[in-house]
Amino acid sequence: MKKIALWLMALMMAFNVNTAAAADILLGPGDVIKVSVFGNPDLSLETRVSQTGSISFPLIGEVAIGGLAASEAEKKIASMLETGGFLRKPQVNLIVTLLQSQQVSVLGQVTRPGRYPIDGTRTLTDILALAGGVGPEGGDIVTLVRTREGKTTKESIDLVDMMRSGDFNKNLELSSNDVVYVERAPRFYIYGEVQRAGFFRLERDMTVLQALSAGGGLSPRGTERGIRIKRRDASGKLTEINAKMDDLVQVDDVVFVKESMF
Incomplete structure (x- = not known):
């Protein structure tokens, strides 16, 4: 019962967190996007961002969008269509249908291990909730491995202590390529x-x-x-x-x- 209550709390936190809008997602290699131009169905496109961070768009050719937010990529494509003389004041809409470039790995004793997208602000408990929570064989300690500026660090977080104390300073915000590992219970x-x-x-x-x-x-x-x-x-x-x-x-x-x- 203790674990059920713990993960109900985590799930509630996951659904109440203030996530960033899709327009704030930074695009990267492997992401699948769908682009449409209002009133011009022939320019609709669904494609994957290349390893160099670019896509090939009708009329204007290669467009570098890696590292741009979706809203910025929309403006860039619209500007290239207009400056190229193809359309006047085009209204471009871009949505991410599959986010591959920014993901976190969740391993060990969770219900659904795998890779999960960082589609906005995601904390440790958010990602664990997406993975179905700690499994029956899981322990209270979670190991978080992160690489920042070329330096890899490892940190252990006691979930039960964090929940009991209400001190969520250890509920860290995750970034792309972080690894969350749930130990087997002792x-x-x-x-x-x-x-x-x-x-x-x-x-x-x-x-x-x-x-x-x-x-x-x-x-x-x-x-x-x-x-x-x-x-x-x-x-x-x-x-x-x-x-x-x-x-x-x-x-x-x-x-x-x-x-x-x-």
Whole structure:
């Protein structure tokens, strides 16, 4: 339920965000556009912007529109048609039907991983909402990889902390070619005399008692006495400790429940 509430909030933010109008989208290679000139259906064109940032338009030939907003490209085409003597005060309309040049990659444990367009102002939660939110196996930590002025940085954002605190300073605005990666949720393992042995999601501040509950509780032959945890230390060495019910379980711990002697 916690994750459902979290992503309902994210979806609401996505739909209420003030996105830029289509006219503010900067055109780039790979974008598919549709151009029409009022009263001149023969000049209608649907084409893809080339790798050099240009298109070939009837009558005027090659037009460089890469890096221009859609509204600026409209004015440029209109100006070229008029200065070329082809039309007087042409009314040009340009819409982007497929935005390929400005996209963000969303990877890892989301419902719909893939590439999503930055069609205006998009924040981290906006893009995650477009990707369907964090999946059932997803954790609370999102890694954001960004490249600015040739320098690549990596930042980890705790979504749950951000939502609980209401501090959205970490809800960063994304740009083209950013990468959002949702980690798999941390796990622990439990085996021995429990109802359901296996691996389970490790919740925050989870105790041994809560771990037993996740495993369905003790089997008829199980005992709370002598529960042991196998854990790797910072050097990677495997250690074994006697566990109490209120001890905290850590990532990748293996909890073993012994059989009662009586």
